[in-house]
Every structure is written in C-alpha cells, then in structure tokens.
Amino acid sequence: MKLNYKRTILIGLAFLSITAFWQFYDNEIPKILKYNFGLGETLTGVIMALDNVLALFLLPFFGALSDKTDTRLGKRTPYILFGTISAMILYFILIQIAKPSGSLIFFIIVLLLLLIAMGTYRSPAVSLMPDLTPAPLRSSANAIINLMGALGGAFTLVLTMIFIDSNTAAADVNYTPIMCGVLAIMGIAVLVLFLTIKEPVIAKKIQEEGGLHSLGEELEEDSENEAGKGKALPKDVFKSLVFLLLSVAFWYMAYNAVTTAYTRYVSEVWHLNGDGYAMTMMIAMVAAIISYVPVGIVSSKVGRKKVILFGVILMSVCYLVAALMPVYNGIVNVFFAIIGIGWAAINVNSYPMVVEMSKSGDIGKYTGTYYTFSMAAQVFTPILSGFLLEHVSYRTLFPYAFVFSTLAFFTMLMVKHGDSKPEAKKNVLEHFDVDD
Numbered sequence: 001m002k003l004n005y006k007r008t009i010l011i012g013l014a015f016l017s018i019t020a021f022w023q024f025y026d027n028e029i030p031k032i033l034k035y036n037f038g039l040g041e042t043l044t045g046v047i048m049a050l051d052n053v054l055a056l057f058l059l060p061f062f063g064a065l066s067d068k069t070d071t072r073l074g075k076r077t078p079y080i081l082f083g084t085i086s087a088m089i090l091y092f093i094l095i096q097i098a099k100p101s102g103s104l105i106f107f108i109i110v111l112l113l114l115l116i117a118m119g120t121y122r123s124p125a126v127s128l129m130p131d132l133t134p135a136p137l138r139s140s141a142n143a144i145i146n147l148m149g150a151l152g153g154a155f156t157l158v159l160t161m162i163f164i165d166s167n168t169a170a171a172d173v174n175y176t177p178i179m180c181g182v183l184a185i186m187g188i189a190v191l192v193l194f195l196t197i198k199e200p201v202i203a204k205k206i207q208e209e210g211g212l213h214s215l216g217e218e219l220e221e222d223s224e225n226e227a228g229k230g231k232a233l234p235k236d237v238f239k240s241l242v243f244l245l246l247s248v249a250f251w252y253m254a255y256n257a258v259t260t261a262y263t264r265y266v267s268e269v270w271h272l273n274g275d276g277y278a279m280t281m282m283i284a285m286v287a288a289i290i291s292y293v294p295v296g297i298v299s300s301k302v303g304r305k306k307v308i309l310f311g312v313i314l315m316s317v318c319y320l321v322a323a324l325m326p327v328y329n330g331i332v333n334v335f336f337a338i339i340g341i342g343w344a345a346i347n348v349n350s351y352p353m354v355v356e357m358s359k360s361g362d363i364g365k366y367t368g369t370y371y372t373f374s375m376a377a378q379v380f381t382p383i384l385s386g387f388l389l390e391h392v393s394y395r396t397l398f399p400y401a402f403v404f405s406t407l408a409f410f411t412m413l414m415v416k417h418g419d420s421k422p423e424a425k426k427n428v429l430e431h432f433d434v435d436d
Contacts, residue, residue, distance in 0.1 A: 005144070007132065007197070007202070008129070008133065008144045008145070009148065010192065010196050010197050011128050011133075011145070011193070011197060012129075012144055012145045012147070012149070013190065013192055013193045014080050014084075014121075014128060014189070014190060014193055015125055015126065015145050015148050015149045015152070016148040016149060016151055016152035016155075016185070017185060017186040017190055018118070018121075018122055018125060018149070018152065019149040019150070019152035019153045020153065020156050020182050020185050020186060020189075021087065021118065021156075021182055022118075022153070023152070023153040023155075023156035024156050024178065024179075025051070027156075027157075027263050027281070028160075028178075028263070029047075029048065029111070030044050030260060030261065031170050031263050031264060031267075032099060032175075033047060033048075034170075034264060036099060036171055037102075037107065039104075040386075040390045041261075041264075041387070041389040041390030042383065042386045042387045042390050042391070043386075044382075044386055045260070045382035045383045045384075045385065046382070046383055046386070047111070048260055048382045049378070049380070049382045049383055050112065050115055051118070051119075052375050052378040052379040053379050054115050055119060055122075055375055056372070056375055056376070056379070058116065058119030058120065058122075059122060060123070062079060062119065062121070062122075062124060063127060066079050066124040066127065067127075073199065073200070074198075074199025074200045074203065075124070075127075075199065076124035076125065076127055076128045076131060076199060077128075077194065077197075077199050079120055079124035079125075080121045080124055080125050080128070080190060080193070080194075081190065081194060082120065082121070083117055083118065083120040083121025083122075083124075083125075084121065084186055084187075084190045086117040087117040087118050087186070088183050088186055090110060090113050090114040090117055091114055092179070092183065093110050094107070094110045094111060094114055095175050095176065095179045096179070097110075098110040099175070126145075128197075129145050131203055132197070132199065132202045132203060133206075147289065150285060150288075150289050152189075153285060154285060155181070155182075155185055156178070156181075157281055157282045157285070158282075159177070159178045159181040159182070161279060162177075163177040163178050164178070166272065170267055233357065236417070237417050239416075240357060240416045240417040240418060241354070241417075241418075243411045243412070243414040243415050244350070244353055244354060244357075244411075244418065245354075245369065245373045246373075246408075246411045247308075247312075247350070247408045247412040247415070248350055248370065248373045248374050248377070249373045249374070249376065249377040250377070250404045250405070250407045250408035250411060251312060251315070251346055251404070252373075252374050252377035252378055252381070253377045253378075253380065253381040253404040254319065254381075254400070254401040254403075254404040254405040254408070255315070255339075255343060255401070256377065256378045256381050256382070257381045257382065257384075257385040257397065257400055257401055257404075258319070258397065258398070258401050259281075260381075260382045260385070261382075261386070261389060261397050262280075262281070262397075264389075264394070265394055265397050266280075266328065268394045269394045269395060270327060270328035271327075271328075279333065280332055280333055280336045281336070283333045283336050283337050283340070284336040284339055284340035284343075285340060287336075287337040287339075287340030287341050288340035288341065288343050288347075289344075291340065291345070292344055292348060295307060295341075295344050295345050295348045295349075299348060299349055303419050304349035304350075304418070304419050305353070305412070305415060305418075307345050307348075307349055308346050308350060308353075308412055309409060309412055310342075310345060311342040311343065311345025311346045312342065312346065312405060312409045312412060313342075313409065314338050314339070314341060314342035314345070315338075315339050315343065315346075315401075315405050316402055316406050316409065317338075318335040318336070318338050318342070319398045319401040319402040319405055320398070320399075321335055322335060322398040323395070323397075323398035323399045323402060350370075353415070353417075353418030354370045354418065357417050357418045381404075384400075385400050
C-alpha cells in the first residue's frame, strides 16, 4: 500500500486556506482593535480569545454533523465549500466596510460571524484526510497536511512583508493588498480541491480496498492495551496524564501569549512599525518546519519526554533573554528560531504521549481532552496577559511566557508514562506527524 502524494497535497489545500486566514487574524486583528478602534489590551485579549471559545463548541459540533452528512458531494466537501465562501465574503466586509466605518460594534459583529464561518469547516476539512487515506498511511499524510498548513501561514507572512511599509503607522496600514492575496489563495485552493477531489468516489474505492480501519480498531487487537473502552486508567497512569495535560496548558499559555501580543509588543516596546514583526515570525515558523524530521529522529532514540523537556528549556531561556532586551536588534531572530525548534520538539511528542496513555477504545476521547486543555489555555491566556500588558507594562509579556513555560517544565517532570520509544519510521515524512 502506497500513499497517493498528489491526492494528499490536494486535500491539504483546505488546511492551507484555513491557516492563511488565521495567520492574518492572529497578527493583524489585535493591531486593528488597538490602533484603529482604541481598545485596551484586556478587551483586545477578550476579543482575540473568541475564536478559541467558539472552537470549543463549533469544532466538535460540525465535525460530528459532517460525520452524519450524506450528499452527492460527500460528507466534508459541502461544509468546506460553504464555510470558505461565507468566510471570504465576511472577510471582505470586515476589511473593506466594517473597519473603515469606524463602528466598533459593527466590526465585532462581522468578526464574530467570520469566526463562526471559519469554525463550520475546520473539522470537516481536517477530517477529509483520514476519510480519503488508508489507515496505515495516515501518519505520512498528516505530515503533508501540516506542511501545507505551514505554507498557508508563510504565504500570509510574505504578503505582510511585501505590502506593509515598516515606516507606516499602525493605524494607517492599508490591508487591502494583503486581504486580496489571502482571499485569492483561499478561493483558488478550495476551487482546485473541489475540482480534483471527488470525495464519494475516492472514499468508496478505499473502503472497497479495506483501508479505512480506524486506529482504535487496530489497538483493540494490541496485547499491550490491557483494558478496554470505558475502563478507568490505573492511578499512576492517570496521574501522569493529568500532569501532561497541565503541561500542555502551560506551554500553550506561554506560546500563545507571545504570538498574540508580539505585533503590538514590537511597536510599544521596541518601536518598530508596519511589518517589523513579520520576519521574526517567519523565521520561527521556518525553524519549526525544518526541525520536525530531526526532532522525530532524536525522539526515537532518546525518548519523547527528554525531547519535550529540552524543547521547554529552549523556549524558556529564549523568553527570558527577550524579556531582558531593552531594544530590538537582529539577534532576536536567532532566539525566535530557537523558539521554533523548541515548539517543534514539544508538538511532535506531546500528543503521541497522550495517545500512548489512552485505552484501546478511547483514543478519540483522550484526543478531545488534549484539545480541550490546549484550546482552554488559548482562551484564557490572551485575557490574562492582556490585562498585565494594559495595567502593568508591555514588558510583562516575555516574563509571563517564561513563568508559564517554566511551570510546564516542572509539571512535565512528573509525567512517568507515555514515553515508549516509537518504532523506526518507514518514511521520513512520518516524523512530521503532529497535531493540526
């Protein structure tokens, strides 16, 4: 059985379109709220947390709803088409009408509708890959999906570097060229997906070949999984799971605080305008992408926990160094590259450790728990860090990240299970298999 790389890349276009938009949302919407509408950091943080709050409800709801959908276009394609078209229209209205109107209420209403539109098709888009990929090949396929997502984010960062002048005041930035670029990539990506991926035909063919057995079904036959679905974890395993999930929450609180507020931090503390942040964020992203393979190789030799702890140390040290920097200089890019490496070390290994501790029939349940902790952290941290930025100082950002990253290190030390060494990969792409 061999992975169809062309088909997998085409399926990944949906995730590429999603991440292209989210890169704009995470980087530019906080600036618009602050500099165009005059919102304080706390309220900006509350609004920026809306996507994660909605995701807690929308992602599982529309994922389950698409499971039950049966149309001539398939189960997932209708949601991808509807969600993308709706999001594109609302994105245009947000930038071209709501923002220039000067009405904060109108802007927030359109933004909320846009976030709902995005939430309607993320789960179906992600689910399309396992639907159309034989079970033994899903690790390699998921690597390609994640790489496609990274390309989408990189595309938006490149647009930012090209079209935002570093000498332009934040309130005067013209977002029309970037918006047009993001809309174009979203529309083209999903159109190509629609024209080339015939979901029902491919799903039927794979089903006939017997390739859609779930991982849970395979693990039912695994002698190492002693207990079945619904049974409680042993106390020591449950304790490790709790500490691992706390670690997930802590390192997401650290990392998400920085990624959400960095665009404003560089303006307020380091006095950079326009696209001053984009190169730094691009370097961190590229460093993470190129680190996946070596991280996977090292993890197979020394174990997941050690690699995670090393990644947390790297990120904590870089947060501390950034906190001590009075002004911006080029060395910031070096430390953000190290942060990207540390983040890759964490992401490659944390979710597999959760799965390793789950029972044979409960992998979906524990996967949901993993995302609950990561999403909840991303809901809470923009609010708390935003409060500190507004009422204490912008310079609290990196110390805040350092504190929570350090907490993650100590809770991770308490994890005693889930560290079995994976078997050697048959395909180098399997080392990219991280959570979406």
